[in-house]
Amino acid sequence: MKILGIGNAIVDVICKVDEDFISKNGLTKSTMKLIFDESEFQSLLKNLKIEKTVSGGSVANSIVGLSQLGNEVGFIGKVSDDKLGEKYEEGLKQENVKYFYDKKKEALPTGTCLILVTPDSERTMCTFLGTAGKINENDVSSEAVKKSQIILLEGYLWDEGDPKKAFEKAIQSANKVAMSLSDQFCVDRHKPHFLELVKNKLDITFANEQEIMSLIDAKNFDDVITFSKLLSKTVVVTRGEKGAVAVNGDEVVECGIKEGLKIVDLTGAGDLFAGGFLHGHVNNMSLKDSLEKGTEMSSKVIQQIGARL
Numbered sequence: 001m002k003i004l005g006i007g008n009a010i011v012d013v014i015c016k017v018d019e020d021f022i023s024k025n026g027l028t029k030s031t032m033k034l035i036f037d038e039s040e041f042q043s044l045l046k047n048l049k050i051e052k053t054v055s056g057g058s059v060a061n062s063i064v065g066l067s068q069l070g071n072e073v074g075f076i077g078k079v080s081d082d083k084l085g086e087k088y089e090e091g092l093k094q095e096n097v098k099y100f101y102d103k104k105k106e107a108l109p110t111g112t113c114l115i116l117v118t119p120d121s122e123r124t125m126c127t128f129l130g131t132a133g134k135i136n137e138n139d140v141s142s143e144a145v146k147k148s149q150i151i152l153l154e155g156y157l158w159d160e161g162d163p164k165k166a167f168e169k170a171i172q173s174a175n176k177v178a179m180s181l182s183d184q185f186c187v188d189r190h191k192p193h194f195l196e197l198v199k200n201k202l203d204i205t206f207a208n209e210q211e212i213m214s215l216i217d218a219k220n221f222d223d224v225i226t227f228s229k230l231l232s233k234t235v236v237v238t239r240g241e242k243g244a245v246a247v248n249g250d251e252v253v254e255c256g257i258k259e260g261l262k263i264v265d266l267t268g269a270g271d272l273f274a275g276g277f278l279h280g281h282v283n284n285m286s287l288k289d290s291l292e293k294g295t296e297m298s299s300k301v302i303q304q305i306g307a308r309l
Contacts (some may be wrong), residue, residue: 001099002071002282004148006140006170007059007157008132009077009101010111011084015048017116022124029118032125032156032183038109041128042175045114055091056113057132058182061268064095065275065297068309073164074098074144078135080106100144106131121263121302127156136162142153143171149282150203152274155182158190165262171201178204180274188214204234204281206274212237226253236277236291238270238298246277246291255291258299266302272309273298 022029025044035041057077066073074093079085081103088110092099105108110133116124131135135157143153152172157163179202180186187194198205205212209221213234216227221239228235228247236246243256276297280290300309 001074001144001148003063003150003152003278004074004076004144005059005063005064005146005152006076006135006166007152007154008057008111008127008135009055009060009075009079009088010057010113010127010129010132010165011088012052012054012056012113012115013045013050014052014054014115014117015045015168017048017051017118018119022116022118027124027126029124031121032127035126035128038128038130041114041126044126044190048114050119053087056268057089057111057154058156058180059152060092060097061271062180062275062278063097063256063271064092064151065301065309067096068146069275069279069297071279072098073179074100074148074216076100076135076140076144078106078131078139079110080108080131082109084110084112093168100141101139106134108134116128121266123266129300132163134161135166137165140166140169141170142173145170146175148175150176150178150278152278153179153195154178155190156188158186158193162184178202178206178274178278179223180206180270181208181215184210184214187211191215198235199231202233204236206236206270206277207238208270209239209242210238234281234287236274236294238273243274244291244295246287248287253288253291255288255295258295260304261299263302264304268301271300272301 081232093104108131111130114126234248271296277290277294
């Protein structure tokens with residue numbers, strides 16, 4: 001198997017909202033808020049019209065993109081044996097993703113992410129992790145990890161306790177490790193741990209400009225390039241309108257954004273970018289071509305609603 005993703009198994013619930021809804025509910029636009037109380041999550045949802053429901057989660061979106069490009073892929077993520085859990089598993093199987101998890105009835109329901117899309121196409125996420133956040137080392141198949149060329153992890157999944165143990169078990173058995181830093185709040189919350197991972201455990205790091213600058217306390221983007229060169233690993237950074245940059249040792253390549261796109265929803269842009277880049281990487285494409293493939297995939301997904309092509 002080429003790539004195995006390990007991440008939060010979350011069903012995305014996509015709704016269009018106005019700017020007022022964001023400020024009225026005390027949310028910060030374009031970020032992800034973790035909601036720990038299911039009733040708070042339900043009260044946010046109750047007055048909204050649902051546009052689309054789809055099995056999601058950052059790494060799972062990348063893995064589906066890789067499958068659509070013809071790669072043999074798998075996924076590990078914890079769901080409960082409930083309606084959303086069934087929907088989640090079905091969604092992966094329809095996309096030819098091998099699902100290495102046997103669901104059972106859990107104390108918490110399957111995780112859900114409310115994706116609020118404002119008129120400017122930005123998305124603000126409210127996530128109730130449910131049982132997804134309770135993933136532990138017993139949920140990770142060492143055999144599946146060993147049989148894959150690369151494992152792909154997400155910063156969203158990293159947390160003290162059981163998820164951290166699941167992470168460590170996966171990294172120990174892996175041939176090669178890629179990870180997305182996921183979100184600036186994640187970076188700020190786990191900065192020393194993430195820095196240790198990037199420096200010593202990861203072969204490929206995906207981040208946006210804000211995340212990587214926050215991680216290394218960079219004063220400008222040149223600091224990011226200098227830091228990445230010294231690592232002698234692959235660091236891939238998306239920079240919004242400035243395109244994307246990949247650094248591997250002394251090799252630094254850039255790729256501009258696609259012009260003339262009709263942007264509808266930015267959900268999944270980073271996920272599909274990572275999927276496209278990894279497709280290039282596992283199929284022996286150059287760093288530049290891998291970056292181009294990532295850009296192509298993210299350009300496609302932002303012209304539609306939702307994070308799956």
